[in-house]
Amino acid sequence: MKSLYIGSAMLLLLFLMVIVSFIGLPHSPTEMNIPDRFAGPSAVHWLGTDQYGRDVLSRIILASQSAFIVSFGGVGTGMLIGCMLGATAAYVKGTVGQLIMRMMDGFFAFPNLLLAMIIVAALGSGIYNVLIAIAVFSIPAFSRLMYGFVLEAQGFGYIKAAHSYDAGARRIIFTHLIPAALPRIGVQMSMALGTGILTETALSFLGLGVQPPHPSWGGMLNEAQGFLAVAPLYPIIPGIVIFIAVVGFNLVGDGLAEKQKEATS
Structure with a gap:
């Protein structure tokens, strides 16, 4: 526990960062100020500036938007598709x-x-294609998880009762099986x-993810090298944020x- x-405490810090990115940033994350390039931490720039004199703190905060939007969007999409495929495969056999499951094994x-x-190279660089890539490789894990749970749940009493009342496959899957699997999901x-x-930071580091001038944690690491x-100090800051996330x-x-283990034991 x-x-x-x-x-949760680590993630709360990052969620607050995302909220601040929508409310207002300390400085413009894209405005260049060459005379102040590589300035150290100060009262004006708490984490210093980069090679163009841009405020590092503001760029770190704004980059949290793309990191969380892409991650949550991609994983959420993969979860929905994967759970439906896995439950369907286990139910219809x-x-x-x-x-379905052999296709998942291929992934x-x-x-x-x-x-x-491979996906981003085929579709092109950009934040939305990174989201699609994360969704695609998330599907097999969720489908395998749901597949195993549904096979296990076939012997549960409430599932047998639903069958005895001639409940349809769609109702059993969406009303009983998927809600029961939520803790594992x-x-x-x-x-x-x-x-x-x-993955988002790695692709941005390689230049395949978030494109300039919008900041990204991976892109900042790439610039800092x-x-x-x-x-x-410049590469340490985005590295620490990635580590925390x-x-x-x-x-x-x-x-x-x-x-979950304590609840079932």
Whole structure:
């Protein structure tokens, strides 16, 4: 349970950052001020400035928008599609069910980042194509999770009762099975969100994700690697934020898994 509280505190900090990004930023994240380039932390610029004199704090805060929108949008879409496919495959069984799951197994053959790079390379760089890539590689994990749960749930009493009352497949899946699987889905989603943010930052670092002048954590790391000798603090800041986001989601997932295990034991 301790991991759940620690992870929640870390994520709360990032969610506050996202809220602030919509309310108002300390400085313009895109306005250049060359005379102030690589300025250290001060009362005016709390985290200093970058190679163009732009405020690092403002860029970090604004970059949280794209990181969370892409991650939540991609993982949420993958969850919906994956859960429906997995539940359908387990419920109907037969050739249709086997075909669906063999397709999911095919996606598992590709590492997440490699599959995302292939998709973005095919569709083109940009935030929306990154969202699609995260959604695609999220589908197999949720479909496998739902597939296993539905097979297990076939022996539950309330499912047998629903069958005895001639409830349709759609009603059983959406009214009984998916709601009952929500605790497991929550654990998987928390883990997937951390992977989604890591993927978005990796693609932005490679120039395939969020495009300038809009800031991104990965893009800031990419820019900073050429100025390590001049501004060693510059790459540390986005790196710490990425670390907090990924570890926070994973700690929340671990905490939810522990809580679920305690509830079922």
